[in-house]
Amino acid sequence: MARGALIIFEGVDRSGKSTQIKRIFNQMLNKGEKVYLTRFPERTSEIGQTINGYLTSSNNLSDQAIHLLFSANRWEHAQSILNYLNNGTSVLVDRYAFSGVAFTAAKGLDLEWCKNPDRGLPKPDLVLQLDVDEETAKSRGGFGEERYEKVEFQRKVRSLYSRLKEEHSDIWKVIDASGTADELTPQLQSFVDETIKNCQNNDIEKLWIN
Numbered sequence: 001m002a003r004g005a006l007i008i009f010e011g012v013d014r015s016g017k018s019t020q021i022k023r024i025f026n027q028m029l030n031k032g033e034k035v036y037l038t039r040f041p042e043r044t045s046e047i048g049q050t051i052n053g054y055l056t057s058s059n060n061l062s063d064q065a066i067h068l069l070f071s072a073n074r075w076e077h078a079q080s081i082l083n084y085l086n087n088g089t090s091v092l093v094d095r096y097a098f099s100g101v102a103f104t105a106a107k108g109l110d111l112e113w114c115k116n117p118d119r120g121l122p123k124p125d126l127v128l129q130l131d132v133d134e135e136t137a138k139s140r141g142g143f144g145e146e147r148y149e150k151v152e153f154q155r156k157v158r159s160l161y162s163r164l165k166e167e168h169s170d171i172w173k174v175i176d177a178s179g180t181a182d183e184l185t186p187q188l189q190s191f192v193d194e195t196i197k198n199c200q201n202n203d204i205e206k207l208w209i210n
């Protein structure tokens with residue numbers, strides 16, 4: 001059986017990821033395609049609730065401890081993601097280990113240290129980075145509600161995404177996300193469709209393990 005594709009949406013806070021990923025998911029469902037939508041952090045598990053408390057500033061943790069919890073939250077769901085892929089269902093994910101690295105390294109922690117806990121997760125077939133500058137992000141609804149939503153911090157995150165893109169040029173697409181939501185959706189859908197077609201006979205690789 002052809003396997004599904006693992007497709008990640010990444011970008012600075014308020015770049016439009018959740019809006020677009022839900023549109024793509026609904027379009028695919030309406031066409032009868034096998035698709036599953038998830039997000040990280042997945043805030044309902046015990047670990048996810050601790051992360052939610054940290055992001056909403058009701059608890060504090062060291063930079064290292066919260067980084068490891070974000071990774072543990074992905075590992076909680078890694079086997080289920082693999083099961084979907086092996087059953088021919090494509091998995092759309094709103095943020096993944098690249099957010100983990102970009103947001104923690106933006107605090108000044110070593111980039112390679114940041115990658116370590118996520119080594120071995122299922123490797124994505126496609127990363128769609130929705131790119132907007134920090135001022136555009138700031139102008140969008142909700143900016144400022146959570147811990148990291150500050151212009152200077154988001155600038156650092158955006159520059160770390162550029163570094164990650166260089167390392168992952170085989171799977172990474174940067175999309176100018178400053179246009180309207182309606183303009184963006186067809187562009188993103190065509191990258192998603194192409195990836196699902198092209199990866200179906202490839203093995204699922206492990207992230208950051210050669």
Ligand SMILES: Nc1ncnc2c1ncn2[C@@H]1O[C@H](COP(=O)(O)OP(=O)(O)OP(=O)(O)O)[C@@H](O)[C@H]1O
Nearest residue numbers: 012013014015016017018019020140141179180181
């Ligand atoms: N292309 C767009 N142009 C203008 N506003 C947009 C666009 N896409 C989404 N928005 C609005 O911007 C806000 C943030 O959108 P959304 O929640 O999709 O972003 P996000 O990247 O998922 O944010 P976060 O990183 O905080 O989860 C929402 O109010 C949404 O309605």
Ligand SMILES: Cc1cn([C@H]2C[C@H](O)[C@@H](COP(=O)(O)O)O2)c(=O)[nH]c1=O
Nearest residue numbers: 013040041070095096099100103104148
């Ligand atoms: C997965 C992940 C996320 N973050 C940060 C990025 C955002 O500021 C929040 C999550 O916000 P969302 O609206 O739920 O997308 O958490 C992080 O620092 N590390 C991670 O691994």
Ligand SMILES: [Mg+2]
Nearest residue numbers: 017018019094
């Ligand atoms: Mg979102």
